[in-house]
Amino acid sequence: MSRPTRFEEFRWLGDKDRMRVHDLDNTGDPCAIDDLMKREAFASFGPDILPEARNRGYKPCPHCVPDDSE
Numbered sequence: 001m002s003r004p005t006r007f008e009e010f011r012w013l014g015d016k017d018r019m020r021v022h023d024l025d026n027t028g029d030p031c032a033i034d035d036l037m038k039r040e041a042f043a044s045f046g047p048d049i050l051p052e053a054r055n056r057g058y059k060p061c062p063h064c065v066p067d068d069s070e
């Protein structure tokens with residue numbers, strides 16, 4: 001699937017409703033990124049890294065973030 005245009009510069013995309021973070025290099029249909037964009041519940045991170053997302057309380061999406069060390 002295509003990357004949301006406003007997130008072209010980002011790899012990690014947070015879902016504020018579900019407190020999940022997606023890896024935009026790996027997202028697939030189960031991630032429902034289109035739905036997330038419609039809900040406008042997305043977040044980006046600075047720095048754009050997984051540990052920063054974790055620090056903010058986001059859990060890795062099981063569909064697109066294979067390295068869940070928790």
Ligand SMILES: [Zn+2]
Nearest residue numbers: 022031061064
């Ligand atoms: Zn995902």
